[in-house]
Amino acid sequence: xxxGADAPRAELFKCNLMWKDDRTLVIAWxxxxxxxRVRSRTRSQIDSGLPNLTIEMTGIFQTDCMISGxxxxxxxxxxxxxxxxxxxxxxxxxxxxAHRRKAANRPEIRLIDKGEETMAxxxxxxxxxxxxxxxxxxxxSGRLGDELFLVVSPAEIIQVRPRDEADHVTxxxxxxxxxxxxxxxxxxxxxxxxxxxVRAIGAKYMHHLVQKGETSNGDAxxxxxxxxxxxISRRKFSRSTSKLGQLVLPCSWSxxx
Numbered sequence: 001x002x003x004g005a006d007a008p009r010a011e012l013f014k015c016n017l018m019w020k021d022d023r024t025l026v027i028a029w030x031x032x033x034x035x036x037r038v039r040s041r042t043r044s045q046i047d048s049g050l051p052n053l054t055i056e057m058t059g060i061f062q063t064d065c066m067i068s069g070x071x072x073x074x075x076x077x078x079x080x081x082x083x084x085x086x087x088x089x090x091x092x093x094x095x096x097x098a099h100r101r102k103a104a105n106r107p108e109i110r111l112i113d114k115g116e117e118t119m120a121x122x123x124x125x126x127x128x129x130x131x132x133x134x135x136x137x138x139x140x141s142g143r144l145g146d147e148l149f150l151v152v153s154p155a156e157i158i159q160v161r162p163r164d165e166a167d168h169v170t171x172x173x174x175x176x177x178x179x180x181x182x183x184x185x186x187x188x189x190x191x192x193x194x195x196x197x198v199r200a201i202g203a204k205y206m207h208h209l210v211q212k213g214e215t216s217n218g219d220a221x222x223x224x225x226x227x228x229x230x231x232i233s234r235r236k237f238s239r240s241t242s243k244l245g246q247l248v249l250p251c252s253w254s255x256x257x
Contacts, residue, residue, distance in 0.1 A: 001027075001036065001055060008066070013082075013133045016070050025055075026077070028070040033077060033112070035059035061115040068107060069138025071149060073162060076118070078149060080138035081108040103129040107136055107151070109160055119163070119171055126155045169196055178205035 008030040016028040020035075027034040035058045041050055069080035085102035106122040131153060141148035149160040163171065165188050172181035178201065185196040 001057075003029075006030075011134075013066050014068075016067060018070055018072070020072060024058075026070060026072075028067040028079070030066055031063050033059075033061045033063070033067070033070070033079075059115070061112065063110075063112070063117075065108070065110070066133045068133050068136040069151075071138055071140040073111070073147060073149075075113065077112040078138070078140075079110045079112055080136055080151060081110050081120070082133040082136065083108065084133075104131055107131075107153075109149075109151070119168070121171075123151060123158065123160075125151070125153050125158065128153070166196065169201070173201060173204060176208060178208060181205075 013030050018026040018028070020026055023038045025036045025038065027036060037056045037058050039054055039056055041052060041054055046052055063079065063081065065079075065081035065083050067079055068082045071078045083105040085104060106128050107125060108120050108122050110117055110121075111119040135154055137152040139150045139152065141150070147162050151158050151160055165184070169181050169184045169188065172178070172184060181201050182198065182205065185198045185201055188196050189198060
Protein backbone atom coordinates (compact mmCIF):
# COMPACT_ATOMS: atom_id res chain seq x y z
CA UNK A 1 0.00 0.00 0.00
CA UNK A 2 1.26 3.45 -0.93
CA UNK A 3 2.30 5.42 2.17
CA GLY A 4 1.00 8.63 0.62
CA ALA A 5 2.80 11.82 -0.38
CA ASP A 6 2.01 13.56 2.91
CA ALA A 7 2.90 10.65 5.20
CA PRO A 8 4.82 11.87 8.28
CA ARG A 9 8.36 10.82 9.09
CA ALA A 10 8.25 7.54 10.98
CA GLU A 11 11.11 8.49 13.31
CA LEU A 12 8.85 11.21 14.71
CA PHE A 13 5.38 9.75 14.17
CA LYS A 14 5.28 5.97 14.10
CA CYS A 15 2.92 3.82 12.07
CA ASN A 16 0.55 1.71 14.24
CA LEU A 17 -0.79 -1.60 12.91
CA MET A 18 -3.65 -3.56 14.49
CA TRP A 19 -5.54 -6.62 13.26
CA LYS A 20 -9.27 -6.18 13.84
CA ASP A 21 -9.88 -9.75 12.74
CA ASP A 22 -8.18 -12.33 10.53
CA ARG A 23 -8.87 -10.30 7.41
CA THR A 24 -9.11 -6.66 8.54
CA LEU A 25 -6.04 -4.52 9.24
CA VAL A 26 -6.24 -1.09 10.89
CA ILE A 27 -3.42 1.30 9.97
CA ALA A 28 -3.07 4.39 12.18
CA TRP A 29 -0.35 6.73 10.99
CA UNK A 30 -0.05 10.45 11.51
CA UNK A 31 -3.54 11.95 11.42
CA UNK A 32 -5.23 9.11 9.53
CA UNK A 33 -6.88 5.80 10.35
CA UNK A 34 -7.17 3.46 7.39
CA UNK A 35 -9.20 0.24 7.35
CA UNK A 36 -7.83 -2.38 4.96
CA ARG A 37 -9.53 -5.67 4.04
CA VAL A 38 -7.50 -8.64 2.83
CA ARG A 39 -9.37 -10.55 0.12
CA SER A 40 -8.71 -13.74 -1.85
CA ARG A 41 -8.38 -13.42 -5.59
CA THR A 42 -10.48 -15.46 -7.98
CA ARG A 43 -9.08 -18.64 -9.50
CA SER A 44 -8.77 -16.99 -12.92
CA GLN A 45 -6.73 -14.14 -11.44
CA ILE A 46 -4.44 -16.56 -9.61
CA ASP A 47 -3.99 -18.63 -12.78
CA SER A 48 -2.94 -15.47 -14.62
CA GLY A 49 0.01 -15.14 -12.27
CA LEU A 50 -1.34 -12.69 -9.68
CA PRO A 51 -0.77 -13.31 -5.94
CA ASN A 52 -3.42 -15.28 -4.04
CA LEU A 53 -4.38 -12.28 -1.89
CA THR A 54 -5.14 -8.63 -2.52
CA ILE A 55 -6.07 -5.72 -0.29
CA GLU A 56 -8.89 -3.21 -0.48
CA MET A 57 -9.23 0.00 1.53
CA THR A 58 -12.72 0.04 3.02
CA GLY A 59 -12.49 3.18 5.15
CA ILE A 60 -10.31 6.17 5.96
CA PHE A 61 -10.76 8.68 8.79
CA GLN A 62 -8.82 11.85 9.52
CA THR A 63 -8.21 13.12 13.07
CA ASP A 64 -6.95 16.47 14.36
CA CYS A 65 -4.05 14.84 16.21
CA MET A 66 -1.13 12.51 15.66
CA ILE A 67 -1.84 8.93 16.69
CA SER A 68 0.51 7.37 19.25
CA GLY A 69 -1.47 4.14 19.60
CA UNK A 70 -4.75 2.48 18.68
CA UNK A 71 -6.91 -0.32 20.09
CA UNK A 72 -10.50 -1.55 19.89
CA UNK A 73 -13.35 -1.30 22.39
CA UNK A 74 -16.13 -3.24 20.73
CA UNK A 75 -16.52 -1.61 17.32
CA UNK A 76 -15.09 1.70 18.56
CA UNK A 77 -11.49 2.74 17.97
CA UNK A 78 -9.61 3.79 21.10
CA UNK A 79 -6.96 6.31 20.06
CA UNK A 80 -4.00 7.54 22.08
CA UNK A 81 -3.78 11.07 20.71
CA UNK A 82 -0.67 13.22 20.65
CA UNK A 83 -1.64 16.87 20.12
CA UNK A 84 1.28 18.51 18.34
CA UNK A 85 2.41 21.89 19.72
CA UNK A 86 1.19 24.79 17.60
CA UNK A 87 4.50 25.75 15.97
CA UNK A 88 8.13 24.77 15.72
CA UNK A 89 11.02 27.16 15.32
CA UNK A 90 12.06 25.32 12.17
CA UNK A 91 9.49 22.87 10.85
CA UNK A 92 11.71 21.90 7.91
CA UNK A 93 14.58 20.66 10.06
CA UNK A 94 15.67 17.03 9.86
CA UNK A 95 16.74 17.06 13.51
CA UNK A 96 14.18 14.98 15.50
CA UNK A 97 15.15 16.71 18.75
CA ALA A 98 14.25 20.09 17.28
CA HIS A 99 10.66 18.90 17.03
CA ARG A 100 10.60 18.16 20.76
CA ARG A 101 11.89 21.45 22.12
CA LYS A 102 8.44 22.97 22.26
CA ALA A 103 6.56 21.91 25.39
CA ALA A 104 4.21 19.10 24.40
CA ASN A 105 0.51 18.94 25.27
CA ARG A 106 -1.05 16.28 27.45
CA PRO A 107 -1.77 13.07 25.54
CA GLU A 108 -5.44 12.19 25.25
CA ILE A 109 -7.58 9.09 25.02
CA ARG A 110 -10.20 9.51 22.32
CA LEU A 111 -13.04 7.26 21.19
CA ILE A 112 -13.81 7.28 17.47
CA ASP A 113 -16.90 5.50 16.18
CA LYS A 114 -17.49 5.38 12.41
CA GLY A 115 -15.19 8.34 11.92
CA GLU A 116 -16.87 10.51 14.59
CA GLU A 117 -15.18 11.39 17.86
CA THR A 118 -17.55 10.51 20.71
CA MET A 119 -15.36 11.15 23.75
CA ALA A 120 -11.97 12.60 24.69
CA UNK A 121 -10.03 12.78 27.95
CA UNK A 122 -6.64 14.33 28.68
CA UNK A 123 -4.34 12.04 30.64
CA UNK A 124 -2.41 12.93 33.77
CA UNK A 125 1.11 11.75 33.03
CA UNK A 126 4.42 12.86 34.52
CA UNK A 127 6.81 14.86 32.33
CA UNK A 128 4.40 14.79 29.38
CA UNK A 129 5.74 18.19 28.25
CA UNK A 130 9.08 16.56 27.38
CA UNK A 131 7.77 13.64 25.32
CA UNK A 132 7.00 13.17 21.65
CA UNK A 133 4.47 11.10 19.77
CA UNK A 134 6.70 8.01 19.70
CA UNK A 135 7.25 8.15 23.45
CA UNK A 136 3.87 6.55 24.15
CA UNK A 137 2.27 3.18 23.59
CA UNK A 138 -1.32 1.94 23.97
CA UNK A 139 -2.10 -1.70 24.72
CA UNK A 140 -5.30 -3.57 25.57
CA SER A 141 -5.40 -6.15 28.32
CA GLY A 142 -5.14 -9.70 27.04
CA ARG A 143 -7.53 -11.05 29.63
CA LEU A 144 -10.81 -12.29 28.16
CA GLY A 145 -13.64 -9.88 28.92
CA ASP A 146 -11.34 -7.33 30.58
CA GLU A 147 -11.93 -3.84 29.16
CA LEU A 148 -8.67 -2.49 30.57
CA PHE A 149 -6.22 -0.44 28.50
CA LEU A 150 -2.64 0.44 29.38
CA VAL A 151 -0.96 3.71 28.41
CA VAL A 152 2.81 3.38 28.58
CA SER A 153 5.20 6.35 28.77
CA PRO A 154 8.94 6.41 29.49
CA ALA A 155 8.22 7.14 33.16
CA GLU A 156 5.06 5.22 34.04
CA ILE A 157 2.16 2.99 33.09
CA ILE A 158 -1.42 4.04 33.75
CA GLN A 159 -4.64 2.04 33.51
CA VAL A 160 -7.60 3.30 31.51
CA ARG A 161 -11.11 1.85 31.75
CA PRO A 162 -14.31 2.77 29.87
CA ARG A 163 -16.63 5.34 31.43
CA ASP A 164 -20.09 4.38 32.60
CA GLU A 165 -23.34 6.06 31.54
CA ALA A 166 -23.11 8.78 34.20
CA ASP A 167 -19.56 9.62 33.14
CA HIS A 168 -20.76 9.97 29.56
CA VAL A 169 -23.51 12.42 30.54
CA THR A 170 -20.96 14.48 32.48
CA UNK A 171 -18.69 14.53 29.44
CA UNK A 172 -21.54 15.73 27.22
CA UNK A 173 -22.34 18.55 29.64
CA UNK A 174 -18.66 19.55 29.89
CA UNK A 175 -18.54 19.79 26.10
CA UNK A 176 -21.79 21.81 26.01
CA UNK A 177 -23.70 19.11 24.13
CA UNK A 178 -26.71 19.71 26.32
CA UNK A 179 -29.49 18.25 24.20
CA UNK A 180 -27.61 14.95 23.97
CA UNK A 181 -26.91 15.11 27.70
CA UNK A 182 -30.60 15.64 28.49
CA UNK A 183 -31.63 12.72 26.29
CA UNK A 184 -29.01 10.44 27.86
CA UNK A 185 -29.95 11.55 31.38
CA UNK A 186 -33.64 10.88 30.72
CA UNK A 187 -32.77 7.40 29.45
CA UNK A 188 -30.84 6.76 32.66
CA UNK A 189 -33.80 8.01 34.71
CA UNK A 190 -36.08 5.57 32.91
CA UNK A 191 -33.74 2.64 33.61
CA UNK A 192 -32.34 3.46 37.03
CA UNK A 193 -34.72 5.91 38.67
CA UNK A 194 -33.23 9.13 40.02
CA UNK A 195 -29.77 8.33 38.68
CA UNK A 196 -29.19 11.80 37.20
CA UNK A 197 -30.37 15.29 38.15
CA VAL A 198 -32.05 16.22 34.89
CA ARG A 199 -33.16 19.59 36.32
CA ALA A 200 -29.55 20.59 36.95
CA ILE A 201 -28.60 19.75 33.36
CA GLY A 202 -31.57 21.76 32.10
CA ALA A 203 -30.55 24.73 34.23
CA LYS A 204 -27.01 24.63 32.79
CA TYR A 205 -28.47 24.44 29.30
CA MET A 206 -30.69 27.44 29.98
CA HIS A 207 -27.75 29.44 31.31
CA HIS A 208 -25.66 28.40 28.30
CA LEU A 209 -28.30 29.71 25.87
CA VAL A 210 -28.45 33.06 27.64
CA GLN A 211 -24.67 33.37 27.74
CA LYS A 212 -24.54 32.75 23.98
CA GLY A 213 -27.16 35.42 23.41
CA GLU A 214 -29.63 33.01 21.83
CA THR A 215 -32.57 35.05 23.08
CA SER A 216 -35.11 37.43 21.57
CA ASN A 217 -36.77 40.44 23.22
CA GLY A 218 -35.14 39.64 26.53
CA ASP A 219 -36.59 36.14 26.60
CA ALA A 220 -34.78 32.81 26.36
CA UNK A 221 -35.76 29.22 25.92
CA UNK A 222 -36.23 27.35 29.18
CA UNK A 223 -36.23 23.58 29.47
CA UNK A 224 -38.37 22.52 32.38
CA UNK A 225 -38.53 18.95 33.58
CA UNK A 226 -41.83 17.40 34.51
CA UNK A 227 -40.77 15.28 37.47
CA UNK A 228 -43.52 12.71 36.88
CA UNK A 229 -43.38 12.10 33.14
CA UNK A 230 -39.78 13.27 32.67
CA UNK A 231 -40.93 15.27 29.67
CA ILE A 232 -39.06 18.41 28.68
CA SER A 233 -41.17 21.32 27.53
CA ARG A 234 -40.09 24.71 26.32
CA ARG A 235 -41.55 27.92 27.62
CA LYS A 236 -40.47 31.45 28.17
CA PHE A 237 -38.86 33.05 31.15
CA SER A 238 -37.79 36.64 31.73
CA ARG A 239 -34.61 38.16 32.95
CA SER A 240 -34.54 40.13 36.15
CA THR A 241 -34.85 43.81 35.31
CA SER A 242 -33.08 44.85 38.51
CA LYS A 243 -29.93 42.75 37.93
CA LEU A 244 -28.96 42.52 34.30
CA GLY A 245 -28.29 38.96 33.21
CA GLN A 246 -29.66 37.30 36.36
CA LEU A 247 -32.25 34.64 35.60
CA VAL A 248 -35.61 34.44 37.32
CA LEU A 249 -36.04 30.70 37.93
CA PRO A 250 -39.39 29.09 38.76
CA CYS A 251 -39.51 27.43 42.15
CA SER A 252 -39.57 23.96 40.59
CA TRP A 253 -35.94 24.36 39.53
CA SER A 254 -33.13 23.30 41.80
CA UNK A 255 -30.29 25.82 41.95
CA UNK A 256 -28.13 23.96 44.50
CA UNK A 257 -25.99 22.36 41.78
